[in-house]
Amino acid sequence: xARVFNFSAGPAALPExxxxxxxxxxxxxxxxxxxxxxxxxRGKEFMGIAAQAEADLRELIGIPAHYKVLFLxxxxxxxxxxxxINLLRGKPVADYIHTGEWAKKAIKAAKTFCNVNVAxxxxxxxxxxxxxxxxxxxxxxxxxxxxxxxxxxxxVEFHWTPETGxxxxxxxxSSNILSRPIDVSKYGLIYAGAQKNIGPAGLTIVIxxxxxxxxxxxxxxxxxxxxxxxxxxxxxxxxxxxxxYIAGLVFQWLxxxxxxxxxxxxxxxxxKLLYDYLDSTEFxxxxxxxxxxxxxxxxxxxxxxxxxEAFLKGAKERGLVQLKGHRSVGGMRASIxxxxxxxxxxxxxxxxxxxxxxxx
Ligand SMILES: *Cc1c(COP(=O)(O)O)cnc(C)c1O
Numbered sequence: 001x002a003r004v005f006n007f008s009a010g011p012a013a014l015p016e017x018x019x020x021x022x023x024x025x026x027x028x029x030x031x032x033x034x035x036x037x038x039x040x041x042r043g044k045e046f047m048g049i050a051a052q053a054e055a056d057l058r059e060l061i062g063i064p065a066h067y068k069v070l071f072l073x074x075x076x077x078x079x080x081x082x083x084x085i086n087l088l089r090g091k092p093v094a095d096y097i098h099t100g101e102w103a104k105k106a107i108k109a110a111k112t113f114c115n116v117n118v119a120x121x122x123x124x125x126x127x128x129x130x131x132x133x134x135x136x137x138x139x140x141x142x143x144x145x146x147x148x149x150x151x152x153x154x155x156v157e158f159h160w161t162p163e164t165g166x167x168x169x170x171x172x173x174s175s176n177i178l179s180r181p182i183d184v185s186k187y188g189l190i191y192a193g194a195q196k197n198i199g200p201a202g203l204t205i206v207i208x209x210x211x212x213x214x215x216x217x218x219x220x221x222x223x224x225x226x227x228x229x230x231x232x233x234x235x236x237x238x239x240x241x242x243x244x245y246i247a248g249l250v251f252q253w254l255x256x257x258x259x260x261x262x263x264x265x266x267x268x269x270x271x272k273l274l275y276d277y278l279d280s281t282e283f284x285x286x287x288x289x290x291x292x293x294x295x296x297x298x299x300x301x302x303x304x305x306x307x308x309e310a311f312l313k314g315a316k317e318r319g320l321v322q323l324k325g326h327r328s329v330g331g332m333r334a335s336i337x338x339x340x341x342x343x344x345x346x347x348x349x350x351x352x353x354x355x356x357x358x359x360x
Contacts, residue, residue, distance in 0.1 A: 002319065003016065003319075004319040004320070004321045005319055005320050005321070005340070005341075005343075005344035005347055005348070006321055006322055006340075007320065007321065007322050007323050007333070007334045007335050007336070007340070007344075007348070008321075008322035008335060009152055009153075009175070009196070009297060009322075009326070009333060009335040010152070010175070010193070010195045010196040010201075010335070011195040011200065011201045012195065012196055012197070012335055012337050012339065013337065013339040013340055014199065014200075014246070014250065014339050015250065015253045015338075015339045017253055018246065018249045018250055018253050021249055022245075022246060022249060029045065030045075032045050036049065036241060036242055036245040037241065037242045039241065041235060041238050041239055041241050042235065046241055046245075049241075049244065049245050049248055050071065050234070050235075050239070050241075050244055050248075052248055053071075053244055053245070053247055053248030053251060054069050054071075056248060056251035056252060056255060057069060057205070057247075057251050059255070060178065060251055060254055060255060060259060060260060061178070061181075061182060061184060061207075061260065062181075062184065063184050063207060064184060064185055066209065066210045066211075067184055067207050067208065067209055067210065068206075068207070068208050068210060068213060068226075068230050069205065069206070069207055070205070070206040070207075070208065070226065070229045070230065070234050071203060071204075071205060071234040071239050071240070071244050072203075072204045072205075072206055072229060072234065072239075073202060073203070073204060073239070073240055074204060075193045075201075075204055076102075076172055076174045076191060076192065076193040076204060077105065077109075077193075078204065078224075079172070079191040079204065079206065080105055080106045080108075080109035080110070081109050081112075081113075081224070082206075082224050082226065083106075083110070083144070083146065083170055083189065083191070084109070084110045084112075084113035084114055084143075085113060085216055085217055085220055085224050085225075086212070086213075086215065086216045086217075086220070086224075086225065086226050087143055087144045087168060087170065087188070087189065087212055087215070088113060088114050088143045088144075088217065089143055089215045091114075091141060091142070091143035092114060092115055092141070093114055093115040093116070093117055093139050093141060093142050093143065094110055094114050094115075094116060094117070094142055094143050094144055094145075094146065095116075095117045095119040095136075095138050095139055095142040095144070095145040095146065095167075096110065096116050096117070096118055096119065096145075096146045096147070097118075097119060097120050097121075097131065097136065097145070097146065097147040097148070097162075098118050098120070098121035098122070098123060099121075099122050099127055099130060099131070099147070099148050099151050099154070099156055100122070100127035100148070100151035100153060100154035100156060101127075101151065101152075101153040101154065101326075101328060102148045102151055102152060102153070102172060102174070103146075103147070103148045103151070103172075106146060106148065106172060110146070113217075114143070117137075117138075117139045117142065119136045119137050119138050119139070119145065120135050120136040120137065122156070125289075126287070127151065127154045127156065128154070128156065128287050128288050128289055128292075129156060129288065129289040129292045130156055130157070130158045130159075130289075130292040133160075133162055133163065136162075138164070138167070142167055143167075143168075144167060144168040144169070144170045144188060144189075145162065145164045145167055145168070145169050145170065146170040146171070146172070147162060147169075147170075147171055147172070148171075148172045149171050149172065149173045149175075149176050149177075150173070150174075150175045150176035150294050150296055150297070151175075151294070151297075152174065152175040152196065152296070152297050152335075153297070153299075153326045153328060153329060153333075154288070154299065154329070155286070155288050155293065155294040155297045155298055155299040155333070156288055156289075156292050156293070156294060157176060157292060157293065157294035157295060157296065158292070159291065159292070161182070161183065161186050163186075168187075168188025168189065168209070168212060169186060169187045169188055170187070170188055170189045170190075170191075171187055171189070171190050171191075172191060172192070173190050173191065173192045174191070174192045174193045174196050175192075175196040175197060175294075175296050175297060175335075175337075176197065176294070176295070176296050177190070177192040177197055177198065177205070178197050178198060178254060178260060178263065178338060179197055179260075179263060179264065179267050179295060179296055179337065179338060180260060180261075180263065180264035180267065180295075181260045181261055181264060182260075184207060187207070187209070188208070188209050188212050189206065189207065189208045189209065189212060190206070190207040190208075191204060191205065191206045191207075192204065192205050194243060194247055196296075196335075196337060197296065197337045197338055197339075198247050198250060199243055199246040199247035199249075199250050200240075200242070200243040200246050200247075201243070202240040202243045203240045203243035203244060203247055205247075206226070206229075208226055208230075212226075213226045213227050213230050214226075214227040214230075222236075223236070223237070254338070263338055266338075266342065267295045267296070267336075267338070268295065269342065270295075270336050270340065270342055270345045271293070271294075271295040271296075271298065271336065273342070273345050273346065273349055274298050274334060274336070274345055274348065274349060275293060275298070277349045277352065277353070278298075278300055281356060281360075282303065283302065283303050283356040283359075283360045284300045284301070284302060284303070284352065284356070285300060285301050285303070286298065286299060286300045287299070287301075295336070296335060296336065296337055297333060297334075297335045297336075298333065298334045298335075298336065299325055299326075299329060299331060299332065299333045300331060300332050300333075300334070301325075301330070301331035301332065302331065302332070303360075304359075305330070305331070307359055308330075308331070308332075310359070311323075311332070311355055312324055312332075314351065314355060315348075315351055318347065318351055319347075320344075320347060320348055320351060322335075323348075334348060
C-alpha cells in the first residue's frame, strides 16, 4: 500500500494512526459487534464516544466550563448565518474584518440579517495581509466582531488575538483550529468545519459562551437556534456520528503528540521549511506579507505559469498530490495541517528544488 502526501486544503489528510485505528475498529467497535456507523446515536456506546470526544477537546484547548461545545452539521457556511441569527440580540449592526474569500462569504451572509460594518479590509493589497488592530474602525454599538483566523485560500493568518472589550469576538477558525494553543476566554464564539484540521467533512464544531445562547431572533427556526442544540447536547436530531468518532480519535492522537503547544512547534517548523525555501528563490513566489503568512495553507506561484501543469504532473509522480491552487487564485497551494508529517514538507521542498534546477 502506498500512501501519498496529500496537500489538499479540505477535506484534508488525516493522521495515518487514526485511519489505522478506525480500520481495526471498523467491523466490531470494542466488542459491540458492529461499526460505529451502525450504532444508535442514543445508545450507551455512541453516547460514550461523543462524551469522550467532547472531554478530550475541552482538555486539549482548555475550554472553560462556561463555554458550550456543540457538534453540528451544515459546515462553517451555516455558521455564517447562525452567528447573526443568534448573536445580534436586537442590535442593528455587526463588525466584520474582511481578509479574503471566506470573510467575504461570512459578510455576504450577515448582510441578510443586519448592517455589516466592514471595520477593516485588506482588499487594497489583494488580501495579502491581516489588518492591524490599530486600523480597525469598530462601531460603537456592534453586536459582535467577526474575523477569519486563517484565510484558507489566500494563506493569510492572524498570529495574534484581537481585543474587543465587552463586544463578543466571533471567529471562523475552520482552517487553523487545533494548530496552536488559543485562549478561549477571549472569544464569544468560535466555529470550525471539521474537514480541514479536525476530521471528516460533515461535522462542524461550535464553542460558544453560555450567556450568548438563547438570545436568537424572535421565533428562530428551531434547527438554527444554538439553544436547541445546547439543551439537547448536540443530539436534537441525528448527529454526524461517524465524523464525531473520527474527530475523537484525532483528539486522542493530538494528546499523544503532546497537545497543542507541541503541535504548534511542529507546525512552525514545517511552515518555516517551506517559506525559507520560497524566499531563497525567484522561481517561486508567495504573495503574503511575511508576518501574516499562514502556517496551514501556503499558496505559491511559479515564475512561468505555463510550467504549472508539468509541475503538478511531476509532483504526482512522486506521490505529492492536491497541490493545485484554488481556482480563484491559480498557481499552487500546499496545505500542511497537523496531519501532514514533516517528511511530506521535506519531500515537497526537495521536489520544488529539483524542478527549479530543471526549468529555472
Ligand atoms: C472551508 C472553509 C469554510 C467553509 O466550510 P464549509 O464546511 O464548506 O461550509 C469557511 N471558512 C473557512 C476559513 C474555510 O476554510
